[in-house]
Amino acid sequence: MNSQELSAPMTSEMPDSGRDSAAQIAAAVGDAPVVMDCRIKTLHYGDFLAVRDTDIPIVSNEITAFIGPSGCGKSTVLRSLNRMNDFVNGFRFEGSVHYRGQDIYAPEIDPVAVRRSIGMVFQQPNPFAMSIYKNVAFGLKLNNFKGNFDERVEAALRGAALWDEVKDKLSSSGLSLSGGQQQRLCIARAIAVEPELLLMDEPCSALDPIATRRVEDLMLELKEKYTIAIVTHNLQQAQRVADRTAFLFVDTSAGGRTGYLIEYRPSAELFEDPREERTKAYIRGEFS
Amino acid sequence: MANAALTQAPAATGPRTSLRRTIGNRRTLGNSALTVLAVSLTLLAMFPLFSVLYMLIVRGGALLSPSLFTELTPGAGMEGGGIGNAVVGTLVVVAISTCLALPLGFLGAVYLAEYGGDRKLATLVRFAAKVLTGLPSILAGVFAYATVVVTTGSFSALAGGCAMAILMIPTVMLTSESALLAVPSKMKMAAFGMGATRAQTVLRIVIPTAIPGILTGVMLALARAMGETAPLLFTALFSDYWFEGKLTQPIASLSVLIYNFAGSPFEHQVSLAWAASLVLVSIVLILNVTAQFATRRPEEQ
Amino acid sequence: MADSKISTASATPDLSEAFKSSVARPPSAWQKGFDRVFKNVAYAFGIGVALLLAGVVFEVLRNARTAIASYGFAFLTTSVWDPNRAQFGILAEIVGTLYTSVLALALGGFFGVTVALVLSQGFVPRRVELVMKNVVELLAAIPSVVYGLWGIFVLIPAVRAPSGWLNEHFGSIPFFSTRLSGPGIFPAALVLAIMILPTITAISREAMAAVPKRLAAAAYGLGATRWEVIFRVTLPTAIGGIFGALVLGFGRALGETMALAMLVGNANVFGWSLFSPGNTLAALLANHFPEAGKVEVAALMYAAFVLMLITLAVNALGSFIMLRTTRELKGLG
Structure with a gap:
């Protein structure tokens, strides 16, 4: 295994500047209940090795942040947690993602069923070209929901802190909202079906600081009910909201750009007392 | 340069300045002529549409009734x-x-x-x-x-x-x-x-x-x-x-x-x-x- | 179908434990089944379109086979159309088709490319350009039978006098060796030119618009006039696309039926004179099919097969050229 050879000398020669061992990751989790246990050996797009050796446990009712320089594969890792990478041509995955005791990459698993129970919020707000109400009700219809739609839609919009702004114009197009509102609409759409786990791929990158703040506050409220994994390029954001943080780095030694995990720890420890050299350098702002 | 040419023009016997002008003029003239030609051809190409529409309205419109x-x-x-x-x-x-x-x-x-x-x-x-x-x-x-x-x-x-x-x-x-x-x-x-x-x-x-x-x-x-x-x-x-x-x-x-x-x-x-x-x-x-x-x-x- | 439904449905209970949510649940067997059916239906219809083309080729060939067997190659080299004696040959129609189309291409190509230049090189203000572009598009929208009607009552009377004059003074030139008595090659080709102009304009305009601006800018920078830029930079760069446009326009002209059936004269002879009546393959089909008996239908099917071969070959060539030039232009951009 090419990737093993690359990382092995590093850990043996400079134990402090290498990357977390499995034992260190396990220690960082402690007794906390793990909802999803992601263990990526390799992740290819065609011949291109995008991610290797990345184990990230996601703890229940917490926010787990994925940080790292651009190109480190943090979004790729996130998208492999609900099999969205299946849509990319040439995607190959080795490893496992255990979700409530099931490997979602096991052959008998239906990826559609996986995505039903795991919500996703994308980098760009992507409401459908339909009314606000229908946007939120979309998932309910998808799941043949038989209960009271109005109640659910209102609850989801309240949950996404958008209700007061849109309650009088539920029938106007979701595309007529501002960027920040659109993103909160997408969050409402995702939580309307009450997924257990919510994946957020740089949800604030297209938003202004005020809208960003609102979404961050929202995440802190949501973690009471849901578990959240978030990709962010904003260290302050990770510091503000995340309970645990995974730091990924990009390895260019083999000519490509392959991401891998350096350090996984509770956010307070990782930001205040980073264990690995690369984490320290990144937090000091030495890479972008 | 241009100034010199202008001031020289009346004094010169003619050939030199007129030569300069006709060269410049032939190019610009040719250029404009082609432009006029192209635009007229374009209008000519559109003529059939108007002729057809005219005939339709005059000859077809005559019979128009419930x-x-x-x-x-x-x-x-x-x-x-x-x-x-x-x-x-x-x-x-x-x-x-x-x-x-x-x-x-x-x-x-x-x-x-x-x-x-x-x-x-x-x-x-x-x-x-x-x-x-x-x-x-x-x-x-x-x-x-x-x-x-x-x-x-x-x-x-x-x-x-x-x-x-x-x-x-x-x-x-x-x-x-x-x-x-x-x-x-x-x-x-x-x-x-x-x-x-x-x-x-x-x-x-x-x-x-x-x-x-x-x-x-x-x-x-x-x-x-x-x-x-x-x-x-x-x-x-x-x-x-x-x-x-x-x-x-x-x-x-x-x-x-x-x-x-x-x-x-x-x-x-x-x-x-x-x-x-x-x-x-x-x-x-x-x-x-x-x-x-x-x-x-x-x-x- | 039923099998696969059961097998996929049985996989889902494994995950059901994950669905703590009150709403989210795995896709129902019905949803999965529908997904499969939908996919298969879409595939079937996609393949159906390909089969349709195959069906058209096959049917024409199947119906023409008796005629191909009995007339063979001579069908293409003789010029008779006599259903009573069951003698058929379409040489005059083949040549007439090519002749009218070449004439139309010369006229339509010259005008079409000129219009494309005017509409792409900033000769007229943007607004006027848009209006003119729409007018050219409307030229294509007029049904060909209406052009035929217009040709009979406007074009032929208008051409008659000049044709007489040309015949009188230049009668020794084969092109003007007769005068126009009614329908004929020239009015047919003229209408054909009008009909293919929008195609040629639209495609060559795109090719010209795709020429990178910096190439023209470089030439302007060297002091070139607008037409020098057009002749030395724009046209040579866009030549592939323009050529493709001409070939596709030619393909349209070859298959065009009504205007020709009404204007070309339906005469089973070929003459070089622009003002003599002639015939084309498509016009032959249009004029003879409605009242044809069994033997004649077979001969017409043979003629249809020949028409199909010619147009398919020309269109395939045009598409191929377009494909290559778009690739080249991508490299340039």
Whole structure:
């Protein structure tokens, strides 16, 4: 295994500047209940090795942040947690993602069923070209929901802190909202079906600081009910909201750009007392 | 430099400055002449359209009255009558062809846009559709004659509809495909991310979003089909009577009426041909203009 | 179908434990089944369009086979059309088709490319350009039978006098060896030119618009006038696309039926004179099919097959050229 050879000398020669061992990751989790246990050996797009050796446990009712320089594969890792990478041509995955005791990459698993129970919020707000109400009700219809739609839609919009702004114009197009509102609409759409786990791929990158703040506050409220994994390029954001943080780095030694995990720890420890050299350098702002 | 030339000009005996000027002038003159020529040729190329429209309004407009649409085509040498059966016939034939072409062309487009991608099969299907767009319309008539007329033993509205459908399918399919492909992939990803199956994503998100573009394609195909004559000549043939609900009988159409009456020795029938042309062109132009507005809208927003 | 439904449905209970949510649940067997059916239907319709083309080719060939067997190659080299004696040959129609189309291409190509230049090189204000573009598009929207009618009552009378004059003064030139008595090659070709102009304009305009601006800018920078830029930079760069446009326009002209059936004269002879009547393959089909008996239909099917071969070959060539030039231009951009 090419990737093993690359990382092995590093850990043996400079134990402090290498990357977390499995034992260190396990220690960082402690007794906390793990909802999803992601263990990526390799992740290819065609011949291109995008991610290797990345184990990230996601703890229940917490926010787990994925940080790292651009190109480190943090979004790729996130998208492999609900099999969205299946849509990319040439995607190959080795490893496992255990979700409530099931490997979602096991052959008998239906990826559609996986995505039903795991919500996703994308980098760009992507409401459908339909009314606000229908946007939120979309998932309910998808799941043949038989209960009271109005109640659910209102609850989801309240949950996404958008209700007061849109309650009088539920029938106007979701595309007529501002960027920040659109993103909160997408969050409402995702939580309307009450997924257990919510994946957020740089949800604030297209938003202004005020809208960003609102979404961050929202995440802190949501973690009471849901578990959240978030990709962010904003260290302050990770510091503000995340309970645990995974730091990924990009390895260019083999000519490509392959991401891998350096350090996984509770956010307070990782930001205040980073264990690995690369984490320290990144937090000091030495890479972008 | 320029100053020097100017001040020298009156003093010089002529040849040197005039030489300079004519060189400059010949180039600019040639340039302007070509420009004038090109613009005039362009206007000349547009002249036939205006001539056609003028003739339609003057000769076709003369007969315009309600009875034109309510009466049957007159026989040879007879006065009066209208083009009612032809208007109804055209609508019937186009309705038949739309019913056949829409599902085939549209679902074919769904295959190309959603399932086909760059696969060999999809490339083959796309190639077939492109070849069909270039198929001479009379060959669609030949095909419908060979399959429908020969098998059923008679010219019929159904045969005409089939011939027309062959002409509509590729247009519907290729324009629908590009409309479907124009739906932002982030919307599709949002649906997939919520656990929608591909069928659900296509039916609930992609198609509703692509509807304006698809309608444009359908309207352009309709406009093209409306004016087609060649495929109807020996499939739908013509009928001097009203459509009675029987698809297995010959049926009248505006375009075949124009063809038949254009060569008629009777002045009144020729006038009816002009009136029918005016009606036909009006419908076709309205469809075209509507289709163009439908496409332009999303760009402007 | 039923089998696969059961097997996929049985996989889902494994995950059901994950669905703590009150709403989210795995896709129902019905949803999965529908997804499969939908996919298969879409595939079937996609393949159906390809089969349709195959069907058209096959049917025409099947119906023409008796005629191909009995007339063979001589069908293409003789010029008779006599259903009573069952003698058929379409040489005059083949040559007439090519002749009218070449004439139309020369006229339509010259005008079409000029219009494309005017509409793409900033000769007129943007607004006027848009209006003119729409006018050209409307030219394509007029049904060909209406052009035929217009040709009979406007064009032929208008051409008659000049044709007489040309015949009188230049009668020794084969092109003007007769005068126009009614329908004929020239009015037919003229209408054909009008009909293919929008195609040529639209495609070559796109090719010209795709020429990178910096190439023209470089030439302007060297002091070239607008037409020098057009002749030395724009046209040579866009030549592939323009050529493709001409070939596709030619393909349209070859298959065009009604205007020719009404204007070309339906005479089973070929003459070089622009003002003599002639015939084309498509017009032959249009004029003879409605009242043809069994033997004649077979001969017409043979003629249809020949027409199909010619147009398919020309269209395939045009599409191929377009494909190559778009690739080249991508490299340039």
